[in-house]
Structure formats: structure tokens, C-alpha cells
Amino acid sequence: MGHIAKGVRGRPRSEAVERSIVEGVLKMIEDGVPLADLSIERIARTAGVGKATIYRRWSGKEELFVDILRGVDGPPPELAGESMRGDLVTLLDHLRRRGVNMRSSALLHNVFAQMKSLPKLWEAYHATVIEPQRRVTLGVLRRGVENGELRADVDIVLANDLFVGPMLVRTVLRSDAPLDEGLAERIVDSVLAGLRPTG
Amino acid sequence: MGHIAKGVRGRPRSEAVERSIVEGVLKMIEDGVPLADLSIERIARTAGVGKATIYRRWSGKEELFVDILRGVDGPPPELAGESMRGDLVTLLDHLRRRGVNMRSSALLHNVFAQMKSLPKLWEAYHATVIEPQRRVTLGVLRRGVENGELRADVDIVLANDLFVGPMLVRTVLRSDAPLDEGLAERIVDSVLAGLRPTG
Structure with a gap:
């Protein structure tokens, strides 16, 4: 999966963050949300993280989806x-x-x-x-x-x-x-x- | 595309009706209307015919689209x-x-x-x-x-x-x-x- 940053005190570890982002996306797809409607903003909201947290790992939603497929x-x-x-x-x-x-x-x-x-x-x-x-x-x-x-x-x-x-x-x-x-x-x-x- | 020939008493002839239906669908697709949004009702309205006129020729929108593709x-x-x-x-x-x-x-x-x-x-x-x-x-x-x-x-x-x-x-x-x-x-x-x- 995407690049893994080091954990900082008090913040969830990076792997856990990534997993919650990926799982949030998978859950939304399972619920029938069309990919076209999955904005970075919505993905961030679902995972309970800021948009910047996603952009640190993936350059955009395409890279995130491809990572999931891989x-x-x-x-x-x-x-x-x-x-x-x-x-x-x-x-x-x-x-x-x-x-x-x-x-x-x-x-x-x-x-x-x-x-x-x-x-x-x-x-x-x-x-x-x-x-x-x-x-x-x-x-x-x-x-x-x-x-x-x-x-x-x-x-x-x-x-x-x-x-x-x-x-x-x-x-x-x-x-x-x-x-x-x-x-x-x-x-x-x-x-x-x-x-x-x-x- | 070609003009639509009218039959007697202003009623479009059958072939002309078909053509106006097909051309209406093509026009909507060209305009970016997603196929999923092309209901028989909307197709009928665009072609200026009743829904029954469409159902007399095609059993549903799938058959109509496939006919166009063919x-x-x-x-x-x-x-x-x-x-x-x-x-x-x-x-x-x-x-x-x-x-x-x-x-x-x-x-x-x-x-x-x-x-x-x-x-x-x-x-x-x-x-x-x-x-x-x-x-x-x-x-x-x-x-x-x-x-x-x-x-x-x-x-x-x-x-x-x-x-x-x-x-x-x-x-x-x-x-x-x-x-x-x-x-x-x-x-x-x-x-x-x-x-x-x-x-």
C-alpha cells in the first residue's frame, strides 16, 4: 500500500490510519456508492481524518483506488x-x-x-x-x-x-x-x- | 441527419417515427446524458411520441440501445x-x-x-x-x-x-x-x- 509515515505521539499509527481509510472506501463501495461520488473529502470524512492525511499517502483518489485493487x-x-x-x-x-x-x-x-x-x-x-x-x-x-x-x-x-x-x-x-x-x-x-x- | 418525413394527415410514418426515436436517443447520448438516465418516458418525450409507440417497437430500452449499436x-x-x-x-x-x-x-x-x-x-x-x-x-x-x-x-x-x-x-x-x-x-x-x- 501507499507510503508509510512514522507514528507521532498521540496520533494513530500510520498503518492503522491507512487501514481505516481503505476500509472506509471498501465499505462505501459495498454500500453501492458509485466511485465517481467518492471524493477525497467524503473519504476523509468517513475515515475520520483530514484531507491532508489522505494526500500525504496518495496523490489523488485514483492512486488510492489502484492501491486498493493492487x-x-x-x-x-x-x-x-x-x-x-x-x-x-x-x-x-x-x-x-x-x-x-x-x-x-x-x-x-x-x-x-x-x-x-x-x-x-x-x-x-x-x-x-x-x-x-x-x-x-x-x-x-x-x-x-x-x-x-x-x-x-x-x-x-x-x-x-x-x-x-x-x-x-x-x-x-x-x-x-x-x-x-x-x-x-x-x-x-x-x-x-x-x-x-x-x- | 436527415429530415423526418411526415405521412398522411400530419402523422409521421412508421420508419420516420423509428428514426426520430433513435435520433433523439443519439442526441441525448451525445449531449452526455448517462444511459442509466434515459428512461422510456424521457425518450418518448424527446421524440414527441407516446410511450406505447416505443413499446410497440422495442420491449424495453435495452433492446432499443442494442438495436442502435447493431x-x-x-x-x-x-x-x-x-x-x-x-x-x-x-x-x-x-x-x-x-x-x-x-x-x-x-x-x-x-x-x-x-x-x-x-x-x-x-x-x-x-x-x-x-x-x-x-x-x-x-x-x-x-x-x-x-x-x-x-x-x-x-x-x-x-x-x-x-x-x-x-x-x-x-x-x-x-x-x-x-x-x-x-x-x-x-x-x-x-x-x-x-x-x-x-x-
């Missing part, structure tokens, strides 16, 4: 770095698990649904979560070209969409599609091998 | 039926062109952005537009297995996501991704051939 998301996956295939499976399985979490949480589902019509929040989420993941995936693919796991004439940017697209279609666009445990492996191996009959 | 979308593509590859390219290129249209139209973009937080509208669009397209694509893939263009052990449902996912990622999720003319062909041929080095 908290639910968990840390980005550790890559073993032994093979492109293995790392791609790890990255896609992270997307799959995020999809599973999202389905089980009405709150998360709700936030993501609203996000697309809140361009500033979408941009912040994109810059903080999506873009770094994309850069990691592109790096994995480049190493795959270097070590001979990926054809050298393959467009890396297209390859990224070929691996990631099928998973995102199921997690983001089709909420009833199966997200079974072996899905990441099946996608990676199918795209690597191709669907055309061999021999 | 109008911008154009008819579903004609499939040559000569090869699975050719038909898949046609289907994916239809998605690509819809993405291009959506980017050039602030109105369409706006409607799609709001749709995800309007579950009834999303369901209606899904049932009327997405599901039929999906069934067509699955049929094309099945014929591909029959004529030997697709490996017989391939999971058809997964194959659908492998072809369609990369295009949807670019059209729906990443509004800055390139949608160049050859994209559909490149996706189809890459997924068929696979990305693993051969030989």
Missing part, C-alpha cells in the same frame, strides 16, 4: 527464469487467478465495471498494473527468441497478444467462461505448437 | 465457406473493423464504456450480438476439424478464444493498440502455424 491482486508473480514457456505459464496463471478472485468478489467486479467509464482511474490502473506486466511479458518473449523457444521472425508485440488475449477474454470479457487450473498451460502450449495438423 | 455495427459478415482459414479471417476482420469504428466514434465508445455497468444492457447485447457471432465462429472451427484444417484433438472452445482473444484485446481492452488491415490474417496464420521454431 492489494486484492496480490504481488506480481515471481518468474523462475528457466524457460520462456514456464514464465509465460506463470504470468498467465496470475491473470487467471486474478480472474477467479474477481468473480468471487462482487466488490472487485463492481469496481472494474465502473473503471472503464472513469478514464483517470483506468489510466492510473493501466500505468501501475497493466503496463508493467506487459513489459515483463515482452521481456520473457524476447528471451524466448534469444534461447530459441520462439521463432525469430515472430512479432513480439503480436505474440504477447496471442498468449495473453485468450486468457483476458475469459477473465475480463466472458464472466461465465471456465478458468480451470490447467488453462494457462493449455493456452501457452497451444499457441506454441499451433492448431494446424502436423505431418 | 445499426452502427453493420450486418454480420458473409462467409465464403471455402476454407476455415478464410472464414476466420473474415470474422476477425469484422471485429477489427468494429474496433476501428468504435475508436472513431466518441458516442459508440461512450456507450460501450457505460454498458459494462448496466448489466441488463450488457446481457441484451451479449445475447443479440456476441453469442450469435460466437456460435458462427464455433461452426467454422468444427468444419475446420472436418476438412482437416484444424487438428482433431483441439478443444474447439479454446480454439475460439485463441483466434478471437488477440483481436478483442486490441479492440476492446487496449484502445491504443494498432488495428492495421492485415491484422486478422496475421492472427489466424500465427495461431494455425504456432510460434515454436520448426525443424
Whole structure:
């Protein structure tokens, strides 16, 4: 979560303050308050802190929301770095698990649904979560070209969409599609091998 | 847009009535009225017709909105039926062109952005537009297995996501991704051939 300041005597400790802010926001979202109506002022009032206390931790409500989303998301996956295939499976399985979490949480589902019509929040989420993941995936693919796991004439940017697209279609666009445990492996191996009959 | 033709005795003819209803809705969306605020009553008032006139044509505002979206979308593509590859390219290129249209139209973009937080509208669009397209694509893939263009052990449902996912990622999720003319062909041929080095 956001930057953690040192406690000062008599004032609640910083972590506790952060938690009360985040919990206040989550409670309001659960109560059906649209994100667009959650001003820093209202968030501060709900948490019983001043607006400055929030601005010390987050530059605006977009950063606060993205921080909350990242908290639910968990840390980005550790890559073993032994093979492109293995790392791609790890990255896609992270997307799959995020999809599973999202389905089980009405709150998360709700936030993501609203996000697309809140361009500033979408941009912040994109810059903080999506873009770094994309850069990691592109790096994995480049190493795959270097070590001979990926054809050298393959467009890396297209390859990224070929691996990631099928998973995102199921997690983001089709909420009833199966997200079974072996899905990441099946996608990676199918795209690597191709669907055309061999021999 | 065009003027509205009047029928006998000053009563607007049926097509003209429909057009004035649709144009009224488009105008309100352009003016920034959120879809959630567009009640049948308000739509009727704006078009200068009774609510019954609208309900004679559409069972509710969801059906009316989906009809408008389909109008911008154009008819579903004609499939040559000569090869699975050719038909898949046609289907994916239809998605690509819809993405291009959506980017050039602030109105369409706006409607799609709001749709995800309007579950009834999303369901209606899904049932009327997405599901039929999906069934067509699955049929094309099945014929591909029959004529030997697709490996017989391939999971058809997964194959659908492998072809369609990369295009949807670019059209729906990443509004800055390139949608160049050859994209559909490149996706189809890459997924068929696979990305693993051969030989």
C-alpha cells in the first residue's frame, strides 16, 4: 500500500490510519456508492481524518483506488527464469487467478465495471498494473527468441497478444467462461505448437 | 441527419417515427446524458411520441440501445465457406473493423464504456450480438476439424478464444493498440502455424 509515515505521539499509527481509510472506501463501495461520488473529502470524512492525511499517502483518489485493487491482486508473480514457456505459464496463471478472485468478489467486479467509464482511474490502473506486466511479458518473449523457444521472425508485440488475449477474454470479457487450473498451460502450449495438423 | 418525413394527415410514418426515436436517443447520448438516465418516458418525450409507440417497437430500452449499436455495427459478415482459414479471417476482420469504428466514434465508445455497468444492457447485447457471432465462429472451427484444417484433438472452445482473444484485446481492452488491415490474417496464420521454431 501507499507510503508509510512514522507514528507521532498521540496520533494513530500510520498503518492503522491507512487501514481505516481503505476500509472506509471498501465499505462505501459495498454500500453501492458509485466511485465517481467518492471524493477525497467524503473519504476523509468517513475515515475520520483530514484531507491532508489522505494526500500525504496518495496523490489523488485514483492512486488510492489502484492501491486498493493492487492489494486484492496480490504481488506480481515471481518468474523462475528457466524457460520462456514456464514464465509465460506463470504470468498467465496470475491473470487467471486474478480472474477467479474477481468473480468471487462482487466488490472487485463492481469496481472494474465502473473503471472503464472513469478514464483517470483506468489510466492510473493501466500505468501501475497493466503496463508493467506487459513489459515483463515482452521481456520473457524476447528471451524466448534469444534461447530459441520462439521463432525469430515472430512479432513480439503480436505474440504477447496471442498468449495473453485468450486468457483476458475469459477473465475480463466472458464472466461465465471456465478458468480451470490447467488453462494457462493449455493456452501457452497451444499457441506454441499451433492448431494446424502436423505431418 | 436527415429530415423526418411526415405521412398522411400530419402523422409521421412508421420508419420516420423509428428514426426520430433513435435520433433523439443519439442526441441525448451525445449531449452526455448517462444511459442509466434515459428512461422510456424521457425518450418518448424527446421524440414527441407516446410511450406505447416505443413499446410497440422495442420491449424495453435495452433492446432499443442494442438495436442502435447493431445499426452502427453493420450486418454480420458473409462467409465464403471455402476454407476455415478464410472464414476466420473474415470474422476477425469484422471485429477489427468494429474496433476501428468504435475508436472513431466518441458516442459508440461512450456507450460501450457505460454498458459494462448496466448489466441488463450488457446481457441484451451479449445475447443479440456476441453469442450469435460466437456460435458462427464455433461452426467454422468444427468444419475446420472436418476438412482437416484444424487438428482433431483441439478443444474447439479454446480454439475460439485463441483466434478471437488477440483481436478483442486490441479492440476492446487496449484502445491504443494498432488495428492495421492485415491484422486478422496475421492472427489466424500465427495461431494455425504456432510460434515454436520448426525443424
